Amino acid sequence: MTTENMAPLLQAIGISKTYPGGVVANDNVNIAVNAGEVHAVVGENGAGKSTLMKILFGVEQADSGELRLVGEQVRFGSPRAAINAGIGMVFQHFSLVPSFSAYENIVLGSEPRSGIRFDRRKAIEEVRALSARFRLHVDPLQPVRQLPVGQQQRVEILKALYRGGRILILDEPTAVLTPQEVTELFSAIRALVAQGRTVIFIAHKLPEVLEISSRITVMRGGKTIGEIETKDATEQKLANMMVGREVTLRVERKPYNGKVTLAVNRLSLMNELRATVCDDVSLTVRSGEIVGLAGVAGNGQAELIEAIAGLRSVAGGDIAIGGESILPLGVRARRGKGMASIPEDRISQGLALGASVAENLVATRLDDRLFARGGLLDLGEMRANAERLIERFSIRIDGPNALAATLSGGNMQKVVVARELSEQPRLLLVSQPTRGVDLGSTQFIWRILTETRNAGAAVLLSSADLSELLALSDRLMVFYRGRIVAAFRNSDELTTEMLGACMLGLSRQSPEEMRAALA
Amino acid sequence: MSEAATTRRWAVLRRETGRALGAAIIALAVAFLIILFSSKTPLQAFATLTTAPITKVRTVGLWIDDVAKLTVAGLAYSLVFQARQFALGVQGQVYVGALAASYIALSPLGQTWCAIPLGIVCAMAGGALWGFLPGIAKARLGANEIVSSLMLNYVAIELANYLIRVDLTTPNSRLLSTAPFPSTAVFPALIPNTRIDIGLIFALTSVVAVWFALYRTSWGLKLRLVGHNSRFAQYAGIKEAFIIVSAMAASGALGGLLGAMFVEGRSFGKLAVSFEGNLAFEGLLIAIVARNRPLAVPVAALFYGYLRQGAQLMSIRTDVPSEIIVIVTAVIILLVASSYSVKPRAMLAAITRSSRPARTHVEAVK
């Protein structure tokens, strides 16, 4: 349909955007998307992809440059304007109302009406028809908070299509999906393109980009580095364009043979709705090893880590550190036993942005005699502690008294890691250590985790990124519906596909196989 | 401290001071307009409002006496606001504290030297109890502290009215106040022949105590961390429930102290119905203008107390009711609490800007 001399469907020319505070997010960015293609935009975090997409969708306005739709200049002052022009966007963090049903979420903002009444029946019919047409299956009547992540994403895509989206922007859609769900998403994307839709696909997992896209725009440091046809691209070539240097993602692993540090025995957990989320889970982590927890989000891994950290009450079973039950202990006492924890949501759970960096760095040790004696703070020691850690983790900052809010995202993450690893922990709990982190920082974090392990810590790692789990873990446990359904010793034969099959409950191990890797 | 951090701190201080002064000027302009339309002698009224408090030693005394009380009220709000608890129960705590102090003063103990110290301790304990109740309901059950603390205000007021009428009244006070306290139970004056008494000392001590507690103790750091991010506090092993309850009880103790300062102070020396004249709620303004910083609280109280005294004098000497000060208070709260800047052009832009949806929350953290 598109020929060489026809104008691109959507084109951005010379887009620049500087945020208040002076961060240049986009600097003379150009992108041209042709009708009927899957156009991937790749780049590290902070490369400016998200800002560009927000400008395309009217959430943000460019300081300079122009947007063209089929050759004609357009201005999107709001998402509404972009939606009216046929652009739909699926954000990385879904914007769904949890208690609303799928169809209510899909039609929200453009509801069918009869008179002043919201025509529910028509809405359900339309959603059913749409979901059949694009083979995006969801139960329209189910509240979205009960849907698995993959289906929530389908609801988001249907939401965009319902508004007549011709161009769909998908912001890192695979970050939260299992390999099998990714396959389903890709077949849906192919169906969309076959029916005349255009897809802009933002990603940083290169194999996926190579599989689904037809053309690729690479961004780095707020600029567009180049555009290539997917058939001419290789993973290495793209990676070089993205970071401007050679990267290899591999970690050296020493053999281990430590004592059991963490023992979880027949643990059961319930959620706020009194449904069982962890059922009869047993596992051990030895000193000097990394045990990886694999599983689709919502299958109990996150709750297990919360329970060990002392943030969730236990319905049955036991958790012990060094042979001693820690169930009677609060968070503080568990930390006193040598537990450290790097939470998934580092900025919203791991930091107090309104407090100073020095204060953030001692927040978990406020009953330590080093920093507080007789209830009085030792400001000098707090400051010295901050200076040591700022130096050791090369945190870029004005000084220990700067507010945490003034740091860049990457440096905020470092503050959390620095605090948790300021003393060598016996047990380290880590969730999604590199989600939303660029390649350079990923390597830094992987190195730190490996060093902590090699120094004798027992590390329990939960991650949605299977290649990360395979790169770091000594052993892997797969969660499905609150149970461990498979356990592996890491080896070269173990693949993401094998893990993925267990994560979806498609294959199960025999008790003997599991026992061999559980101990 | 690095120089960059010091400079930034000064810049923040300058900006905040500028905002507060700007708000005060706008609020005074509003007051002037209202006076212009409602008074027969507007210029005289406005002059009284702005200059009367410093014209006589006696009025300066009234002003400083108000400042002491506003300071304690402002500290009480600052303490709970720093823990991000919207407890608005200072008014009730003042009544309970006043009752406790009055019972001591009117008992045989009131005739002895221990009337004042014991009165203050009991007042603070009573206020702390009144702060503890919504605190424990919030920490244990998640009961909304705004609603519960406001309800307790009314309960305390009715309780005070009842006890004054039935238990504490004297025959010739028409059931509206107690007998005057014995001189042993009235604060000694700091400056003779003025209202300035040792309440001022208590206020300044409280400033230092609250500042020290918030910025030099681990309890204070925990309290501020809970206020900044309660999820983080839990994750870090800080006992959030304890912090909430203790912060609200400590704030209540300050409210109770304020109650004692009212009834034992030289301006009253007895317990009367509706004695606090809404001053407790004006402490809200002090806390907001001072951005909950204990050291800024007395400064804000000094400015606001001046206006408040000016308004009182204006209502006595001219035809403008003193309630105009309350309108000024509301305007200042609105302006200081909002993100307005002193630049008039930005204000205009904000007012005239066409309706535009705010940025989506998606991906706000990046």
Add this chain to the structure above:
Amino acid sequence: MIELLATVFSAAFFLTVIRTSTPLLLATLGGLIADLSGALNVALEGIMLVSCLTAVVVSVYAPWYVAVIAALLAGAFLGSVMAFFHLRLKADIVLVGFAINIFASGATVFALTLATGGDKGSSTNLISKPVPALDLSFLGMVPGVGGLLVRTLSGHSVLSWLAGLLVFVLWYFLYRTSWGLQLRSVGEHPSALEAAGVSANALRGWSLVASGALAGLAGAQLSMFNYVGFTRDMTAGRGFIALGAVLLGARHPVGALLAALLFGMFDALSVVMPGLFNWIPAELIRMIPFVVTIVALILFSYRMKLTSTTFDH
């Protein structure tokens, strides 16, 4: 005790309950619509107070219905002031609400002084009009139950009937229209609607205006029916009780109705009890609605904690 029971089950007491519940119900509905849009309206108290005075002053010069409309508009105006400061200037909603409350407590006295020529306490020298009661005595012709119908249904304020109707209207709006769907989505997860290209702030703004208008009607009922005339601080915490009633009513219009009736009943008891039990001090009786609100709030929070469920509709 027998006297109390006889009173409580009398038609006159029923009329009193409806009378005392009506301002609470209107204010609770106002609180509900703001709460569902994600903005806690702590200014109900102040808005009611301003509307009380507006209604009284306007009714001196104009028919009663004009006064009611003026009270409603005054409430809506204060709601829009809140919306402006909260949504446009990003001020905290609780602080804005309290600024309105503080403003109301002073401005009403200030305005009252000007309107009465110096009286700071009440509007006794202003001849204000009441809202008429709806006379349904023709129901007496219904055979058998006619007398009962007249005794229970006749004599309520026009605004009481309107409040009852508004419960249904608000329920229909929230759960049967698309605006209601959007409004509820804003309170629960604002970015969903933003991402769909609808301004959440506009909806929030309108819901604050509606919230103010409903509180305005509550004020009109209070100063034109429950009492005819204005006295300083006559709302006496009803706006805050309404906030408790929103929570207690599980954030649903029908729940709001039930909660308002409950609080209204205790308010009515405090009206009839001094006559029956003159040995109970008036102050303690006046305390009842506040204590009941605290107890109800605590019990409700306790139940929420036990079940930990969010409400579906």
